[in-house]
Amino acid sequence: MGRYAIIGTGAIGGYYGACLQRGGAEVHYLLHRDYEAVARHGLAVRSIAGDFTLPQVNAYNRTTAMPAVDVVIIALKTTQNHILPELVKPLLAPDTALLTLQNGFAIEDELQAWAGDRPIWGGLCFICSNKVGPGQIHHLDYGHVLLGQHYPDQKPRPLSPVLAGIAADFKAAQIAVDTTPDLRLARWHKLVWNIPFNGLSVVMDATTEGMMADPDIRLLAGQLMEEVVAAARQDGDRLSPGQGRHLPDDLIVTMLANTERMAPYRTSMKIDYDQARPLEVEAIFGNPLRTAQAAGIAVPRIEMLYHQLKALDRQNLAARAEGVDLAGK
Numbered sequence: 001m002g003r004y005a006i007i008g009t010g011a012i013g014g015y016y017g018a019c020l021q022r023g024g025a026e027v028h029y030l031l032h033r034d035y036e037a038v039a040r041h042g043l044a045v046r047s048i049a050g051d052f053t054l055p056q057v058n059a060y061n062r063t064t065a066m067p068a069v070d071v072v073i074i075a076l077k078t079t080q081n082h083i084l085p086e087l088v089k090p091l092l093a094p095d096t097a098l099l100t101l102q103n104g105f106a107i108e109d110e111l112q113a114w115a116g117d118r119p120i121w122g123g124l125c126f127i128c129s130n131k132v133g134p135g136q137i138h139h140l141d142y143g144h145v146l147l148g149q150h151y152p153d154q155k156p157r158p159l160s161p162v163l164a165g166i167a168a169d170f171k172a173a174q175i176a177v178d179t180t181p182d183l184r185l186a187r188w189h190k191l192v193w194n195i196p197f198n199g200l201s202v203v204m205d206a207t208t209e210g211m212m213a214d215p216d217i218r219l220l221a222g223q224l225m226e227e228v229v230a231a232a233r234q235d236g237d238r239l240s241p242g243q244g245r246h247l248p249d250d251l252i253v254t255m256l257a258n259t260e261r262m263a264p265y266r267t268s269m270k271i272d273y274d275q276a277r278p279l280e281v282e283a284i285f286g287n288p289l290r291t292a293q294a295a296g297i298a299v300p301r302i303e304m305l306y307h308q309l310k311a312l313d314r315q316n317l318a319a320r321a322e323g324v325d326l327a328g329k
Contacts, residue, residue: 001025001169002070005091007063007084009034009043011129011268012101013075014137016145016175018043018054023173028058028066030087035061037134046132047139049174068093071166073123074100077272078107078283085114092118097162099147101125103194103268104283105187105291108150120150121163122183124190128265141263144176148183154239156182185245188232192247193255194284195228196221198269199305202279202312209264218256220301225252227299231292238295276320279313281306 001024006017009029021027031038039059045052060066072091074084081102088098097119100107108120128141147170149163159179170177180186197208204210204217211217229247236245248254272279285306292299 001172002165003067004028004169005063005066005069005072006030006075007072007087008075008077008080009038010075011131011137012125012127013073014043014131014135015045015047015127015129015139015143016075016101016125016170016173017073018045018052018057018137019173019175020169021054021057021173022052023169023175025169025173026058028060028069030060030063030066032061034134035059041135043135043137045137045139047137047143048141049139049143063087063090066091069096072096072098074098074102074111076102077278078102078104078280079278081107081110084111097121099123099166101145102283103190103198103280105191105287107187107283108183109152112150112152119160119162121147121166122150122187123147124186126190128263130266130271140265144178145170146178146180146186148180148186150183154184156185156245182245184239185232185236185247188228188235188288189247189251191232191284191288192225192228192251193259195288195302195305196224197259198267198284199224199309201267201270202273203305203308205270207264207266207270208259208262212256212260222252222256224301224305225255227292227302228288231288231295231297231299231302234295234297235291273312273316276316278317279309281309281313285309 003026004020006013006029009031017027017029042055042057069091072088098111099121101123108122111120124146126142126144129139132138147167149160167177167179200211233246269279289302289306
């Protein structure tokens with residue numbers, strides 16, 4: 001089992017870190033507001049897969065007090081990525097790798113800009129999980145993780161032995177895990193859900209259940225999905241002409257059906273908006289939008305949603321600064 005550092009012990013980092021620790025891995029957690037509570041009481045997970053508590057965890061409020069590790073798991077919101085270089089530096093040994101569990105597109109490129117030749121992996125988390133209190137995590141549905149390695153040329157590669165070892169640690173932690181040779185295509189795959197449902201949950205002030213119950217929102221979600229699939233196809237053809245790096249033809253139908261069966265869920269972007277925190281607009285919407293435009297493909301609905309979210313985010317943060325509850329919560 002490897003030694004892991006969790007940067008961002010919230011709904012995602014806290015859940016997967018707790019699972020890894022339960023499975024026998026050595027895990028070190030960076031916390032901010034929850035540090036005192038977690039250092040005193042540990043982590044508690046309420047999960048559809050079975051509740052468990054870790055009364056004692058390796059909790060820290062600064063990375064300079066943490067040991068160097070084999071893998072740094074980045075679970076902060078992408079809006080905080082500007083602090084990562086200094087935050088992660090104390091955790092790095094010569095062979096330490098970075099694994100980002102963040103949402104969005106081209107995340108690994110941003111990490112590579114300051115990490116140099118250090119291995120970078122991406123983990124796509126298909127999970128409904130919320131932090132409901134200090135050190136308190138509620139896992140509502142799903143939980144599967146898809147792991148892949150980032151390469152600067154964006155071309156698929158066979159699975160590396162080190163990534164296979166991480167996947168083995170996840171399996172030992174009772175986390176459903178698969179690996180992919182094509183991380184970029186997998187990023188597009190997740191955007192097919194994240195772009196419509198994260199974005200529309202804010203614009204329409206709705207949970208997944210509310211969005212699926214409204215025929216007009218459901219129609220718009222499907223149209224946004226179609227634009228993501230088209231952008232992914234164009235991107236795949238540009239990078240690997242004739243190699244068919246495309247998403248499955250039945251993906252949209254499958255995702256809509258799965259969302260209809262999903263436990264009612266308030267998306268992470270909706271939670272951030274309701275709590276007047278910065279939204280991950282650039283990572284989830286801006287980066288794929290610019291990629292599609294650079295490839296010469298129009299995605300007008302995504303572009304409109306991007307600008308709507310930029311405006312709502314700006315207004316929400318300004319209202320918070322003035323002490324006004326714009327979200328009405």
